[in-house]
Ligand SMILES: Nc1nc2c(ncn2[C@@H]2O[C@H](COP(=O)(O)OP(=O)(O)O)[C@@H](O)[C@H]2O)c(=O)[nH]1
Ligand SMILES: [Mg+2]
């Protein structure tokens with residue numbers, strides 16, 4: 400049995416089982432105390448937990464407060480997001496790169512950028528993209544999973560951190576994990592048999608343990624991450640205009656920076672068209688949201704003939720709405736379905 404009430408980190412979740420890593424020992428397969436469910440406490444990968452050793456099987460007795468919560472994929476306590484793009488096969492698509500960057504910025508985590516497949520690209524192409532990204536406000540690394548080029552530098556950035564790996568499919572994320580963790584046996588959990596179910600659902604997340612310490616979460620490939628920023632907050636996710644704004648280019652919190660008379664934010668930055676496009680999307684999302692909110696309310700005449708809105712008895716709809724909101728809690732999103740794998 401485990402030492403009395405040790406602390407550990409949840410590295411994988413399968414159905415109602417949790418793999419918990421305590422110190423350097425191989426992960427333990429745990430259940431969780433039913434009390435946690437009663438109080439609505441969710442358990443996510445990345446959670447720091449206290450284990451109970453009173454029973455035969457180890458169980459999660461307590462979840463420590465989270466430093467951060469990321470929703471897609473659901474990961475607790477992540478420190479940073481590593482965005483991976485390849486410069487060939489597939490070539491980067493500026494809009495898509497930008498969309499990933501904005502999505503990552505909106506998570507309020509540190510953003511790292513890495514160009515993969517370094518072995519396929521010439522110095523000139525690499526420099527072009529690195530300079531371009533610098534103008535967008537980002538430094539970037541270049542790595543190759545094939546030659547191992549750049550992996551040591553990358554590994555330093557990942558050490559002792561919980562990092563979420565994201566990027567278009569095919570750029571080499573899985574290859575990168577394999578290259579960083581040469582011994583496949585380092586895979587945190589040996590998932591097999593019945594527990595295999597759910598592995599390929601989009602909500603499934605598993606943390607990979609880096610040899611030098613630190614955990615890496617792979618994300619299922621998606622090419623067009625959903626943005627969920629509100630229109631007026633979008634500008635904050637473009638670091639290249641931070642200094643302009645800090646120096647007083649625009650003082651209005653609700654300004655959309657589209658040439659309003661009081662706005663002096665310039666339009667001469669490369670990603671300004673991206674900003675405008677994402678802004679259109681955000682405005683469209685906002686109006687859709689208010690339209691569907693109206694649809695869930697039915698107009699009812701009040702006692703004095705005043706119109707009152709009364710919610711229809713459609714809790715499902717409300718839940719769907721809350722899912723679209725940017726700042727929803729993970730609890731509302733995953734709490735109730737946690738057992739469903
Ligand atoms: N030349 C080269 N090919 C790579 C490299 N990394 C990955 N690939 C190839 O790119 C393809 C997609 O890789 P994968 O890791 O599955 O990408 P993922 O979808 O982002 O996980 C595979 O055919 C890999 O062999 C690399 O550093 N150099
Ligand atoms: Mg992959």
Ligand SMILES: [Zn+2]
Pocket residue numbers: 648649650651654655656657659661662663664
């Ligand atoms: Zn403005």
